[in-house]
Amino acid sequence: MFVSYKWLEEYVELNGVTAEQLADKITRSGIEVEGVEMAAEGVKGVVIGHVLECEPHPEADKLNKCLVDVGEEEPVQIICGAPNVAKGQKVAVAKVGAVLPGNFKIKKAKLRGEESYGMICSLQELGVEGKLVPKDYAEGIFVFPNSAEAGEDALSLLNLDDEVLELGLTPNRSDCLSMLGVAYEVAAILGKEVKLPEVENQAAAEKASDYISVNVEAKEENPLYIAKVIKNVKIGPSPLWMQTRLMSAGIRPHNNVVDITNYVLLEYGQPLHAFDYDRLGSKEILVRKAKQDEVIVTLDDAERTLSSDQLVITNGKEPVALAGVMGGANSEVQQDTTTVLLESAYFDGQAVRQASKAHGLRSEASARFEKGVDPNRVMKAAERAAELMAKYAGGEVLAGEVTSDNMEAGKAVVSISLEKINRVLGTDITKEEVLSIFKRLQFEASIEGDIFTVTVPTRRGDITIPEDLVEEVARLYGYDNLPKTLPTGSSLPGGLTPYQSKRRITRRFFEGAGLNQAVTYSLTSAEKAVQYALDIRTPVKLSMPMSEERSYLRLSILPQLLEVVSYNLARQADSIALFELGATFLSNGDGELPAEEEHIAGALTGQWHMHQWQGEKKPVDFYVAKGILEGLFEKLAVNESISYRAAAIEGMHPGRTAEVLFNGEVIGFVGQVHPHVQKNLDLKETYVFELKAAPLFNAELAPLQYEAIPRFPSITRDIALVVDKSTGAGEIKEVILSAGGRLLKDVHIFDLYEGEHMEPGKKSVAFSLRYFDPEKTLTDDEVVKAHDKVLAAVNEKTGAQLRG
Template structure:
């Protein structure tokens, strides 16, 4: 919201307070002033000139030589290239020595041989944005009305000596989307009175109700509609002061009738619309929902296709305005308009928002309806507009208004106690101080045993509960005056939960292992949403997706990580180790919202160990990925409870993929991307893993125990077993550990052989077994006894034979 300092001072006595000081006070009261702009900053030496003569430049077709009276003894000669310059005009003249925006200095010059002593200026050359200049002056110089005097300061006439405060309003403070609303706010801050405009409408004998009938079909969307009629208007430019104020507020002037409706919008915060009564096509206004597919041409001459979600103002047959958004071309006020119907209505903000969004028609009016207008200002705004049209358009106002519908105009009553105010704010305010704050806010208040019963004006629709009153007291008392207090009650030391601590452990471990953290979108396409999912669920689609590529919530992190790998490979970054801790979303039957589950995923590709010349480079493989996970499980104290089992997963290599189980429950997988999938994504050989974190983090673990360094030697036995090719090494390892008992401390695979020295359909797997007793030195007899039991168990349960 832009606020003209000079305009504001008409409603509140500012006592000449500097604009920056006022801005500071407003900011301290809770509404941020984002900036203060001096409209004519840097401009000097610009006066009003009277063009006495205009002649064609002898040496240039597009230049004119003008004799201009600038209030000095003799007229000055100025060469002007504006197409609309003419004899008799009052114009803005930058004299020799004047300075224009951008530190542009005016000097004496010769243009094609003719002397030029100054410059006749357009509004753009005086620092006004092109979009704010009236169309008739957008291509040339600005022409003043004839009641200005040559030599006067042009900046004063154009209101360029004004300062504009830009308020950064939050959505709840729609009351300050008007000059009167800001006046109430500033008056409360400065403890001043608000001077409202005096409305005196001289009415004709004819009555409005004889000219127009209003009916409302969509009463929920439009509870009340007020119509007034002004006849015998003469369309022309609005007064210069009004044009200047509109431009200062960021609105382009059009003509006196349209400018008056915009002026009221800024003054009262109530959007109005002016219809050409003779172009309405009937003597009635009907407010209804549009029909699906109904066509309507708005003021910008664009044909709009409406739906039943849009509210339409009609003449009983066809639309004449899209309610609260934009009028129709068929009822537009034009140069030949003589009779005007003024609309002042209360429209449902959600309905206006829907139409504004659907048609891309964001306007000053729609913004106010969306945030809420004061229903108690509807009649006053219509009367004030009628008064100004009579004054500045020469019209006659018909008697009375036509009012259709009704709306609750009763103000809300909200209560708060003195005890709550002081408890929440940490203050020691007295009842009289609080009452004074409500008086400054123009809130009616009654005090009953230190309870304040406050009647809140309808202009402050944001105040509905006691906490809102607490905020009002706090900001008017002054946030910088609130004492510093220490929280009361039990205090607890900060710290991470066990879950958070383990999540941090995971991140630190993987980063220590050489992984980089990735953060990817949780939104994906329908196809990708179901790839690599640990649990098969129906994907969840967004109600309003940004695009088809981001329309579904993911069930797995891996598709996004593969996208990162592909992106980097395409840019010749071939060696990557990435991980992400993020959420996936699982749809639950009968539940409105999905379950959010945290997963860990990783991707490794390229070289795992790189040596420039000293040694051999080592490429990432399945055992690198598996080894990283084993290290992580060991860090979490769960390694002995985790098992890797062969698995087949869509999109993964069938012979290099393992399911990961914790205490027999599957929690994820690790393996190589299927070669065809890698080819489709144009990536190198890549290894992936994904795990559910909740089972890992909630699993109970035993406290860390320490053992003394062994004083007795261990005994190692190596065995090479011949088994069927389909027997897994993991199964053999389980048998060995079970049969080895307490003396067996470690089992490792160190060789695998298949070839000409082994029977077809068989393979040789070699294990190293370490036996150890912390209490004594083992004898050969003790080791042989246990070792023979291991071999017997392998033969019995897996058909394993010692390789000769």
């Protein structure tokens, strides 16, 4: 909703409160003001000019040489290219030295040999959007009424020096979709009274009922319909002040009759429609549901096919308007219109919304009907529009109106106690203060004991329960005035649980390691639902799936991640690294909800590191994927509980896959996708991992302990062990760590040999062992003693022999 500051001043005394200050007050009271704008901010030096002479430029076909009175001692010559410039017009002139939007400065110029002392401006050049400029002036300059005086400030006449507040209204505050609604709100904030428009209609001798009858069949969708008749209207432009107010609100002016209906819509929030009475084709208005496949041509010249659930206004035979949305072209007010049938009605919001959505038509009228209009303004808006048509279109308002009234618009009565208001808000507001707030809101309120009984005006349809009154008291009392307290207790709100904290650590680690987070569908096909599952169960089928491809809940994240990798590779993204923390769903049997289990999954392909300048490339391999997991385990402080062992998993490479164990229990796997799967999905060599999150995130960790920096040197021993090819290096490492005792601090593999100098079925695995005593310098004897125990243990338990 766009609110003109100057227009608002007609209803509420603002007493020097600036637009910016008012915007702040409105925002603090609960309605967000998204911005305050002045269309002509920074523009100066634009005045009314009177074109005294206008003749073609002697050297240019599309230019005119004009002599213009700009209110100074002598008229000035201005060269103008507008096609509609003519002698006798009153126009906007930017004098030499003027500044236009975009900091465009006007200087004396010479155009094709002729001097030009200024610029005759179009509305667009003054900062008005092209879509809001009246059609007659869309391709040229704007012509002011003859009453404008040369030298007068053009920006003021065009209302471009006005400030416009843009309100970001929530659906419940439809009362502020009108200037009067905003006026009530501002008056409550400032503690002022609202000055309502005074309407006086001098009715003609003839009666409206002699010209038209109203019959409503769809009474539920249209409980109230009012028709007034205005004769002898003269179609022409509306007053300049009205046009500028419409433009500042985002509505394009058309003619005086249409502009008046739009003006009253903005003022009262009540949509109106003007029919050309002579084009109506009958003396009857019949409101009914449309016939199936009935056709209407709307004002935008589009032919629309109606359905039987849509409400239409008809002349008894054919539709002349789509109720609450848009009028029909067959009864449009045109230049030769002399008699206007004015419609003011209350249409059901749901019916209007459905029709608006079905036809893709969103109008100022439909937006207001959808959210609800004030039923007590339907008649007032019709009388206001009729008065303006009599005043600015020369019309005669026929006596009375024709109505169909089945409206039950009672005011809501809501009760609330002072104790509840103060308890909910944490305040100590007195009865007098609360009554004062209700009075400022112009709610009828009485108090008996501790109980307030409030009669809510129909313009505030959003207030129906006691909690709504609490909100009204809070926002008028001032949210900034509500007391502040710090939370107390052993568990303060807002903190992360240990599980949530580790989930966040995991995400940040992967992002820091160079992986991008993916969010994939939890729904998949029957075939993919069981692929790569860590727990084999019957997948859960949806009772109403949207498609066969999305009919089952997943047991694993990897099938969806591989789809994402395939999708990106097909679009020339060669190197991909993705991870996802998501839910999988394990069936608990028929009739039972499935259990959700969070998994950690990742997929990598292409280059892991690539430095073009140095010519270095590091493709993704098994050890990159495993290294990422080891980094995560170290970050989560569970690395000492993790081990690996070779595994054969369906869909994974048989020689490049390992199970991941946490305290001896399998929690997932890491490895290369099977070449057959890679071929089916058009993948390159791709490595993946998937783990259960709960064991890692729920792990109980010992308290953090610090050790002093070592003061004594360590001693390193390297050994190469010959073992059977079937013996895992991890198995040997575990034996070494177990036998090394307290002096052995670190073991890592640094070489593997299976070449021609090794007997068949054997391999050589080289380990580096580091011995250290934090309390003294180790002697050779102590190291040899510990080292011999290690060699004896590996020989006994794995059959390993020192390589000669």
